[in-house]
Amino acid sequence: MVSHAGFHSLHEETTASIPVRGDLPAWLRGSLIRNGPGAFSFPDGSDVDHWFDGLAMLYRFTFDPGDRADSVSGGDGDAVHYRNRFLRSDAYDAATSGEFEGGFATGETTLRSRLATFLAEPYDNANIVTERIGDEYVALTESPRGVGVDPNTLATAGHVDREGDAPSGQLSCAHFKRDPATGALVTVDTEFGRTSRYHVTAWTRDGERRHVGSVDTDEPAYMHSFALTPRYVVLTEFPLRLDPRRFLKPGRQPPFIEQFEWEPDRGTRIVVLDRTTGDVVADPTTDPFFGFHHVNAFERDGGTEVVFDLETIPDATAIDSLYLENVRAGEMGTMAGRIERFTVDLGSAIGANRYGGGDAAVSRERLFDGGSALPTASPARWCRSHRYVYAMGMDTPVTEWARRVVKVDAETDAVRTFDDGGDYFGEPLFVPAPDGEAEDDGVVVTVALDVDAGRSRLLVLDGETLSLRARATLPHAVPFDFHGRYFPELRAKPAE
Numbered sequence: 001m002v003s004h005a006g007f008h009s010l011h012e013e014t015t016a017s018i019p020v021r022g023d024l025p026a027w028l029r030g031s032l033i034r035n036g037p038g039a040f041s042f043p044d045g046s047d048v049d050h051w052f053d054g055l056a057m058l059y060r061f062t063f064d065p066g067d068r069a070d071s072v073s074g075g076d077g078d079a080v081h082y083r084n085r086f087l088r089s090d091a092y093d094a095a096t097s098g099e100f101e102g103g104f105a106t107g108e109t110t111l112r113s114r115l116a117t118f119l120a121e122p123y124d125n126a127n128i129v130t131e132r133i134g135d136e137y138v139a140l141t142e143s144p145r146g147v148g149v150d151p152n153t154l155a156t157a158g159h160v161d162r163e164g165d166a167p168s169g170q171l172s173c174a175h176f177k178r179d180p181a182t183g184a185l186v187t188v189d190t191e192f193g194r195t196s197r198y199h200v201t202a203w204t205r206d207g208e209r210r211h212v213g214s215v216d217t218d219e220p221a222y223m224h225s226f227a228l229t230p231r232y233v234v235l236t237e238f239p240l241r242l243d244p245r246r247f248l249k250p251g252r253q254p255p256f257i258e259q260f261e262w263e264p265d266r267g268t269r270i271v272v273l274d275r276t277t278g279d280v281v282a283d284p285t286t287d288p289f290f291g292f293h294h295v296n297a298f299e300r301d302g303g304t305e306v307v308f309d310l311e312t313i314p315d316a317t318a319i320d321s322l323y324l325e326n327v328r329a330g331e332m333g334t335m336a337g338r339i340e341r342f343t344v345d346l347g348s349a350i351g352a353n354r355y356g357g358g359d360a361a362v363s364r365e366r367l368f369d370g371g372s373a374l375p376t377a378s379p380a381r382w383c384r385s386h387r388y389v390y391a392m393g394m395d396t397p398v399t400e401w402a403r404r405v406v407k408v409d410a411e412t413d414a415v416r417t418f419d420d421g422g423d424y425f426g427e428p429l430f431v432p433a434p435d436g437e438a439e440d441d442g443v444v445v446t447v448a449l450d451v452d453a454g455r456s457r458l459l460v461l462d463g464e465t466l467s468l469r470a471r472a473t474l475p476h477a478v479p480f481d482f483h484g485r486y487f488p489e490l491r492a493k494p495a496e
C-alpha cells in the first residue's frame with residue numbers, strides 16, 4: 001500500500017529567501033511561526049507510534065512585500081524568508097541519542113517513568129504551538145513545561161516553567177487563550193491528586209502570572225483547549241477521563257493517552273467560571289461528545305449568555321485514528337469534525353443559584369458538518385462575536401488528508417471553498433488587515449503539500465473570497481503540522 005503523504009520525517013534544517021508568485025499585501029510584514037511533528041524516526045532506528053509524538057519542528061515564514069511604492073505593476077520583489085529548525089528539547093536529545101522512552105501515545109510506561117515524566121521533568125516535546133508570554137516566545141505542549149525559542153533564529157532558549165504563586169499541575173491545555181482587550185493570556189492546568197483540580201491562571205501583558213480560579217473534579221478529563229470571553233472561562237469536560245488511582249498503581253501500563261477511558265454515560269460537563277471572582281457560575285452537563293479545538297467564544301444579551309464554537313467529534317476514537325500506521329494507510333476514521341455553536345443560558349443558572357448553576361440551559365446548533373479540522377477565527381475577534389470560521393475541509397468518511405480550505409459564515413451558513421487541484425492543506429490562519437473594516441478584510445495563510453512536486457507551498461489567500469493571492473514554494477515537503485501564530489512584530493529586516 002502506498003503510504004499517505006505528509007507523515008514523513010523531515011530531517012533537513014534550512015533557511016531560504018523565496019520569491020513570491022502573486023503579490024503580498026503591503027501591510028503583511030510580520031512572521032508566521034508554525035509548530036508540528038517534524039520527525040517520527042530516529043538515528044538508532046527507533047520510531048514513534050503516533051502522529052502527536054513526532055519531534056517538534058518549528059517553521060518561520062517572514063513576509064517581505066518589498067517596496068512597491070513606485071511600482072504600478074505590483075509583485076516585484078516580494079519574498080518570504082523561510083527557516084525550519086528542530087526544537088532542542090530534552091525529548092529531542094533523548095530521541096537522537098537512543099534514549100527515547102515514549103511520549104503521548106508511544107511506548108509502555110512504568111510507574112517510575114510516569115512519575116518522572118509528570119513530576120520531575122515534564123514532557124517537553126513542544127510540537128503544538130508557539131505563544132508569546134510577556135516578551136518571551138514559548139513552544140508549548142500538554143505539560144506545563146514550555147520551551148523558550150529565539151523568534152528570529154528559532155534557536156532553543158531553555159525551559160519556561162510556570163512561575164509565581166499561582167497553582168499549576170501536571171497536565172496542561174496546549175492552547176492558551178488571549179483576551180485582546182487586556183492582553184491577558186489565560187491557561188488551564190490539571191493537578192492530579194486525591195481531589196484533582198483544574199487551575200485557571202493568567203499572565204498579564206507584562207508576563208506576571210496570577211490565579212483566576214480552580215475547579216474540583218473526581219476524574220480529570222483530557223482537554224486540549226478551552227473557551228474564553230471577557231468575563232468567563234469555559235471548560236468542556238469531555239467524558240474521556242483518567243482515574244488518578246490507576247495512574248499511580250505500580251507496574252507497566254500503556255502510554256499516557258491510553259490511560260484515559262471513554263465514559264459516555266457521564267456526558268460532557270460545561271463549567272463556566274467567572275474570571276474576576278473565580279466562582280463557578282454554571283456547570284451544566286450535556287450530551288457526550290469529544291473535541292480538541294474551541295474556535296472562539298463571546299457573551300450575548302448583557303452577559304447572560306455565553307456562546308462558544310467548538311469543533312466536535314463524536315467520541316475519542318479520533319485519537320486512535322491518528323496512530324501513524326492508520327494515517328499512513330489512509331485510515332483516518334473519525335478524525336473529521338463538525339463546527340458547532342453552544343449557548344449556555346447563565347440567566348437561569350444565576351437566577352436559580354449563584355454557585356450551583358447545574359440547571360443552566362445549553363443549546364447546540366450546527367454551523368458546518370461537511371468535515372473539518374483545525375478551525376480558527378480572526379484574532380481580531382477573539383472574545384468578541386465572530387462571523388467567520390476558517391478550517392481545513394475533509395471528506396467524510398475520511399480517506400485522506402484535507403483537500404480544501406473552507407470559510408464558514410455563521411450568519412448565513414454559506415461556505416466558501418479553496419482547493420488547488422490536489423494539494424493537501426494545513427491549518428488556515430486569518431491575518432486581519434491592520435486598518436480593515438470588515439471582519440474578513442485580510443488574508444488567510446496556510447501551508448499546502450504538493451505531492452507531485454515533492455514540495456510544500458506557503459499560500460496567501462484573500463480573506464473575503466478565498467481566492468489565491470500569492471504563493472511561495474518551499475525547498476522541501478513539510479510534514480503535516482499542527483498550529484501557527486502570526487506575530488506582526490517579527491518583521492522582515494529592511495533591505496540593505
Ligand SMILES: [Fe+2]
Pocket residue numbers: 128174175224292293482483
Ligand atoms: Fe491543537
